[in-house]
Amino acid sequence: MVTLTQKTLDFNHKIKLSNDGGSLSSDTGEFLFREFDEKIGFSKTLVKYLRLNDSRKYYLHSNENLLRQKVYQIIAGYAEDDAADQLTHDPVFKEIIETPTLASQPSLSRFYTRFDKDSIEQLNLANQEMLDKIHCFRQSKELFIDLDSTHSDTYGDQESSSYNTYYGTMGFHPLVAFDGATGDFLKAQLRPGNVYTSNGVVEFIRPLIKHYNEMFPETTLFLRGDSGFAVPGLYDLCEEESVLYIIRLKSNSQLQSLAKEYHPSSAPLDVSKTETYYEETIYQAKSWSKPRRVIIQSVRPAGELFFTHSFFVTNFELAFPQDIVRAYQKRGTMENYIKEAKNGFYFDHMNSHAFLVNEVKMMLTLLAYNLTNWLRTLCFPEGQKTMQIDTIRTRLIKAASKVVKSGRSLYFKHIRVLCIKISFGMY
Numbered sequence: 001m002v003t004l005t006q007k008t009l010d011f012n013h014k015i016k017l018s019n020d021g022g023s024l025s026s027d028t029g030e031f032l033f034r035e036f037d038e039k040i041g042f043s044k045t046l047v048k049y050l051r052l053n054d055s056r057k058y059y060l061h062s063n064e065n066l067l068r069q070k071v072y073q074i075i076a077g078y079a080e081d082d083a084a085d086q087l088t089h090d091p092v093f094k095e096i097i098e099t100p101t102l103a104s105q106p107s108l109s110r111f112y113t114r115f116d117k118d119s120i121e122q123l124n125l126a127n128q129e130m131l132d133k134i135h136c137f138r139q140s141k142e143l144f145i146d147l148d149s150t151h152s153d154t155y156g157d158q159e160s161s162s163y164n165t166y167y168g169t170m171g172f173h174p175l176v177a178f179d180g181a182t183g184d185f186l187k188a189q190l191r192p193g194n195v196y197t198s199n200g201v202v203e204f205i206r207p208l209i210k211h212y213n214e215m216f217p218e219t220t221l222f223l224r225g226d227s228g229f230a231v232p233g234l235y236d237l238c239e240e241e242s243v244l245y246i247i248r249l250k251s252n253s254q255l256q257s258l259a260k261e262y263h264p265s266s267a268p269l270d271v272s273k274t275e276t277y278y279e280e281t282i283y284q285a286k287s288w289s290k291p292r293r294v295i296i297q298s299v300r301p302a303g304e305l306f307f308t309h310s311f312f313v314t315n316f317e318l319a320f321p322q323d324i325v326r327a328y329q330k331r332g333t334m335e336n337y338i339k340e341a342k343n344g345f346y347f348d349h350m351n352s353h354a355f356l357v358n359e360v361k362m363m364l365t366l367l368a369y370n371l372t373n374w375l376r377t378l379c380f381p382e383g384q385k386t387m388q389i390d391t392i393r394t395r396l397i398k399a400a401s402k403v404v405k406s407g408r409s410l411y412f413k414h415i416r417v418l419c420i421k422i423s424f425g426m427y
Helices: 030-040 042-049 065-077 082-085 091-097 105-112 118-136 201-215 232-240 253-260 321-343 355-379 391-398
Strands: 005-008 016-019 023-025 142-149 160-165 169-172 175-179 184-187 220-225 244-249 275-283 293-302 308-313 401-406 409-413
Touching: 005 030, 030 042, 030 065, 030 118, 030 355, 030 391, 042 065, 042 118, 065 082, 065 091, 065 105, 065 355, 065 391, 082 105, 105 355, 118 184, 118 355, 142 201, 142 321, 169 321, 175 201, 175 355, 184 201, 184 355, 201 220, 201 232, 220 232, 220 321, 232 244, 244 321, 253 275, 253 293, 253 308, 275 321, 293 321, 308 321, 321 355, 355 391
Parallel strands: 142 220, 220 244
Antiparallel strands: 005 016, 023 401, 142 175, 160 169, 175 184, 244 308, 275 293, 293 308, 401 409
């Protein structure tokens, strides 16, 4: 007979708080992620590609379990490794990882150091295999490769951390690529903080383009980038690989002269209305190998005298100029993907001294982001497929439960989660 701890509240004696102990968890909704993981073979794929420099002869925690633990901690909102110390005996995490006890923070920290450049490339290959599976399941006919760079602040003496004049702070300058239509995280590369936006972009994107052209020749590839990626090598690559592209150009005196020929500054007919015009021309910069189609957008806001001109280089031959500009403007959705990757999955948490360890952490956030994005876009009900990770955690993951053992079964009592359908015919 066990006497339960009971506390009567002074302000209202009818209210009594009681704790009968037991195995409790606040993250029961993670079971849905684990079930989805099993359906699409996510963890199995990661294990297949995981190759580490592991000289341990005896250990409690396998590298596979450590990898899965970190990914699921990120999904549940535990940004720092030391959160593992409080989750060591969490019943939900133990069942998800399939281990009697979770690894602590020191074990996770040692896990990162077993990676090298080849190991990180293997994670990229694992991510690409999963992207291919999802691409086949969606039966997508187009892929929108949206390129961008972002900034990750650093604090302290961290390897390859440098001052970036554009952002005005110390940090790293990662290069990222998303699918603009689905939000899938295609690829990322960590770079020192002082490199220019387009530094290494051709080498970064070439393997991705070649892969999709070889694996999915029926898929039309589109590439979009801002003026930081206006480099001739990228145009040449896209044209060689039959990739349609729209890249914004930096303004210069020659482009401005061309735009003013179409729409010189003059008194507006109606000062209360904004005027917008779209033109096209053939233009060749000195560094280009050949002339290319350039779209000019001229906008005069209401009450203004002068036009503001924007320029876009493209190899779209049949599309109207205004359609080219609108297609480029949809690239703005990528800013939301980057914001969620950073704020929701801690993509910019670069707190290790070693550059390589920070790159490993970046890759793990990429994997956690993708698993979440595939679950919500493929399984969530209509109207909830665009839920942000903070909302998913509040409504789905953070569901309290108590474990009750009965015979050979485990019951997680008092679960209240969003009902979603997890069913795939991939195999």
